[in-house]
Amino acid sequence: MTNHLYIARTLSDDAMGRAHELGLPVVVGVDEPPTRERLLADVAGATAAVVTLTERVDAEFLDAAGPNLRLVANVAVGFDNIDVAEAQRRGVAVSNTPGVLDDATADHTFAMILAVTRRVAEADRFVRSGTPWVWGPRMFVGLDLSGGTKLGVIGIGRIGRAVARRAQAFSMTVLGYDPQYEPGDRVDGVRMLSLPDLLAESDIVSVHVPLLPATRHLIDAAAIASMKDGAYVINAARGGIVDEKALIAALRSGKLAGAALDTFEGEPHVDPELLEIESVVLQPHIASAGSATRSRMCLLALDNVREVLADREPVTPVLAH
Structure with missing residues (x-):
């Protein structure tokens, strides 16, 4: 089919209704990620494609789509699944969904901070195991967040600032690193440091940067050692920001007290060694999974489609780095 809107995976109900109002025939995948063969077949001849982080958009995808393709709308803030430079070289716009998921992601980040530092997931597994227990003063002791505990936020964008606000409400000291700021700057009450100083001073390090060549394995063995x-x-x-092998080694040695991961390097594959470590909280990439938030993400992707079909610029364009 030519000149259609391709939607790789079923969107929220309200977004699916809006998709059928855009004036193009709609080809929709299902809830599960499409196979590569299905993806390439269904995108052929599309005018616009709405994809998620599970679909790889590269030269092969763009070849399969053909010359009618005008936009790839990613239902995510991150866009490491898309070869943005190749798309733009071919005159294909790329958009993402920033802004609408900041609070949901920050909420979930803080839920993970609490879960790992107060050992919530460990304690839940313990109770479910049926092991006999009685309260004791040394039982499942974790980290107090208030009272001077330092949270280091890497990436002081919208999500990083939202995480910082939640930490400040817990009376934590918040440190920040972002290459667009100088050490010593104050940003919304966050004291900016160099990355080495942030790593050295923080009790908890939370990562909020996109996955780019410059940020891949930003948290590696050397960073963890510091x-x-x-x-x-x-x-x-994104999973590739943290070197999982280095993380596993540091958790096993006791260098790190714990970790909480919502994303993984080989997602959806999870390193089996992580599954064996009690002090890790593992989540299946659900930080934005509030119902209203997911709806806003899907609708924003379709807003980008609407604008491009009307020969206007996308609402939230992505530019090649």
Whole structure:
């Protein structure tokens, strides 16, 4: 089919209704990620494609789509699944969904911080195991967040600032690193540091940067070695930012007290060694999974489609880095 709107995976109900109002025939996948063969077949001849982080948009995808393709709308803030430079070289616009998921992602980040530092997931598993227990003063002791505990936020964008606000409400000291700011700057009450100083001072390090060549394995063995003994790593951004093998080694050695991960390097595959470590909270990439938030993400993707079909610029364009 030519000149159609391709939607790789079923969107929210309200977004699916809006999709049929855009004036193009709609080809829709299902809830599960399409196979590569199905993806390439269904996108052939499309005018616009709405994809998610599970679909790889590269030269092969763009070849399959053909010359009618005008927009790839990603239902995500991150866009590491898309070869943006190749799309733009071919005159295909790329959009994402920033802004609408900031609070949901920050809420979930803080839920993971609490879960790992107060050992919530460990304690839940313990109770469910049926192991006999009685309260004791040394039982499942974790980290107090208030009272001077330092949260280091890497990436002071919208989500990073939202996480910082939640930490401040818990009376935590919030440190920040972002290359667009200088050490010593104050941003919304966050004291900006160099990355080495943030790693050295923080009790908890939370990652909120996109996955780019410059940020791949930003948290590697050397970065972890420079952190405090007994610190924690939180990742609700993209899996490749944290070197999982280095993380596993640090957790096993006791260098780190724990970690909470919502994303993984080989997602959806999870390193089996992570599954064996009690001090890790593992989540299946659900930081934005509030019902209203997911609806806003899907609707924003379709807003981008609407604008491009009307020969206007996307609402939230992505530019090649």
